[in-house]
Amino acid sequence: MRRQPALILRGLAAALSLLLLACHVALAQNDPLPSWNDGAVKTAVTAFVERVTADGSSDFVPAPERIAVFDNDGTLWCEQPVYFQVAFAFDRVSALAPQHPEWKTEEPFRSLLAKDMKTFTANGEKSVLAVIAATHAGMTTDDFRQAVLDWIATAKHPRFNRLYTDLVYQPMLELLGYLRANGFKTFIVSGGGIEFMRPWTEKIYGIPPEQVVGSSAVTQFDMGADGKPVLMKLAKTEFVDDGSGKPVGINRFIGRRPIFAFGNSDGDLQMLQWTAAGAGARFMGLVHHTDAEREYAYDRQSSVGRLDKALDEAAARGWTIVDIKRDWGRVFAWE
Template sequence: MRSVRLFVHVAFALAILLLRPALALDALPSWNDGAAKQAIIAFVSRVTAEGGAEFVKPEDRIAVFDNDGTLWTEWPAYSQLFFALDRVKALAPKHPKWRKKQPFKAALENDFKTLAAGGEKTALRLVTATHAGNTPQEFQATVAQWLATAIHPFFKRRYDELVYQPMLELLSYLRANGFKTYIVSGGGSEFIRTFAERVYGVPPDMVIGSTIVTKFVVKDGEPMLLREPRVNFIDDKAGKPVGINEYLGRRPIAAFGNSDGDFEMLQWTTAGKGARFGLIVHHDDAQREAAYDRKSAVGRLNRGLDEAQARGWIVVSMKNDWKSVFPKPGP
């Protein structure tokens, strides 16, 4: 009889563990056991507890993630900008005037001071000039080839290896608990779609990003889409909630970013009714990645730091909250 009671108790305990949000075996092993990790787990527990006051139906469990600086490194420059610079060099033989014309001249000469001085306008000019004149499939094939061979100039690893291990775990943890995870990035949507499913587990139709004008054409009797060297939509700052609404038609309940470019996305997400969650990744780890925030030319975080506490957003310290930053290199 005693053995029967013992069996019942063990079975009951196992059932409780299995019914809890995907937590029992620590789904976030690269996170230190601090306030940030506890806040994530507590939020997921509340919105997945059926019958609870803050229960959210699975179809409404939408989480949106910025990409650059939130899911992979953006330091000392955005990865897509490095891609654009490499494309300038690859395409230069077809454009001899670029050798004397800015910003292409600076790109060919690795004149990063001139490029940085040009700011966003220069970056957009390089991107539109090097990303167009092809179909989405052709462009993605070019990106895939670049990702397979290009090495980051500072970290000396492939760009798609410079993703944040704690955030990969967070994406999986949320999906295991019925969340739909979307990428909402100022980077190009076709650029990110090339690797998002393989690297993040996020399929192409769940990527919202900046776009260039794309036209339907019939060429040699074949219908196709052709990318033109003109900006269509910039999915950054106030554009992020607009893009989310246009693509999804729903307001997320959780948003994750790292810079003031994500401020409006977090602001709009957490202003909704019911349980809400906002999180900012703070780059304060100069030893394992980089330390930058208020005065940075890339991923500037100023207003977010000032207002996060009042708005109830979690600020994650890469230095203190993450056991590791990047996945371990493969064999």
């Protein structure tokens, strides 16, 4: 069958017009943030994204500079009753106990294994640091990665009896996708361990390892006896990506100032200040945990994820504060 080029082109143009119309209608009908209740917070998010992405907008930001940073614990997933990485470390002690008979008498391992939490917590942070050192060091990065993957695929949250990865916030997943669909590059900037997050963030959040910034221990390059090099994790802190460490981590790993930042605790304050201090339009957001029924309610007095100074500064400077009870129609995907 032979056809005139002009006819082909007209057919093509007509087909493309129909396609564009269909896309337009579909977009108008599909709310990209369905788990966010309508209101000032949702509008603040979408209005900001429209301002920085609309051609000809005075606040337009070129796509490569659309850097968005998110804290992880308490911002993208739950952090109660303890940071999930602490739960991982405790479970690792049980898993490793057969190889460490001395732990039967050695503190803090004895009390942890005996579930004698009174003795364990009596030594406070020292106990937790000893557990972190014993469970996060003295192995290769590859072996640690596998330990994280094994744990995250099976361990359950004590209250919800679900995988920890089921406890990511559905509204934040939607927000990450919405930002990426609008040309943003999304990063995690967390006080949590970088090697603890990277094995699963791509699958769960769509955030690849190279866009995860976190705390780290020193690693050492060793040439194995078989001629295969390994990286050994040492029991020595390299970088704490929390508080004023967050802008330092952003500068070191990303090398650009974000225009969009979301946190939930005082550990995120400097990241929000650093984001706010750039030129042009910026968005600073805080998740305020206000829903004890669907999740947890805590702020100024909490030992995990304390939100006190940052809450005051957010109010004073007009940053966006998400009230989970009011602003999120759904907290978890499985509700």
